[in-house]
Each structure stands twice: as structure tokens, then as C-alpha cells.
């Protein structure tokens with residue numbers, strides 16, 4: 001049997017940080033903190049964001065900047081003009097099992113509970129902060145090559 005079940009939280013995959021400018025945020029991580037693993041930024045149209053990953057020895061920072069005028073980050077940046085910590089992402093072994101478990105326990109899964117393909121090309125869901133002590137939580141299926 002696997003060491004952890006589909007209902008169990010897995011690795012911290014990344015911390016999502018919203019920023020009005022990925023280019024400026026990258027400078028902070030590179031010049032102030034000395035980060036060296038900085039990916040290319042790319043658009044996730046469905047989510048309305050630019051994304052750029054900063055690699056750390058044990059995790060990643062996911063820098064996200066609004067893309068398009070319907071971006072869900074626009075509201076966030078109105079409240080937090082300098083940017084700020086936006087969500088945390090944990091891995092799960094099976095997104096559907098995790099989603100059904102969240103719903104069965106009474107949590108609200110965003111987007112009607114329909115998984116979307118996230119920045120790591122695997123299905124993700126978001127659990128409402130009201131169920132998570134005020135923290136927006138992303139659950140993503142562990143990429144197969146990581147097994």
C-alpha cells in the first residue's frame with residue numbers, strides 16, 4: 001500500500017505570491033534573496049494570470065500577476081497594492097478523491113468543484129479560505145514523473 005492515501009495532504013508544492021509586476025518581484029527574489037532558479041514567465045489564460053516559478057531547495061514560489069481585465073487578481077491587488085501572499089499549494093495523489101473528500105466534509109471548492117489544469121500541467125482545485133482559516137488552498141495532483 002502507498003505510504004499516504006488520497007485523503008491525506010502531501011508535499012507543499014508552492015506558495016503563491018501575487019504581485020503587480022513579476023519582473024520587479026523576480027528582482028527581489030534574485031537580488032535580495034539570491035534565488036538562482038528563476039523560470040520564464042508564461043500566461044495561464046483560463047486563470048487570468050501571468051506565472052513565474054522561483055525554485056527553492058525544497059519548494060517553489062509561484063509569482064502571479066494579473067493577465068486580462070477579468071483576472072481574479074485585480075481585486076486582490078486593489079486590497080494589497082504592493083502584492084502579497086495569495087495561496088498555498090499542497091499535493092494530493094488523486095484530485096477527484098481529494099475534491100470529493102473536501103465536499104463530503106462540507107468545504108467549498110471553487111469553480112463548482114471542477115478541476116482545472118494548473119501551472120504544472122496537472123489538475124488543481126482551490127478550497128475556499130473560509131474553510132481553511134483564512135488561507136486560500138490549492139490542491140494539485142502530484143505530477144506522475146515525481147512518483
Ligand code: CO
Pocket residue numbers: 014016062087089138
Ligand atoms: Co498555485
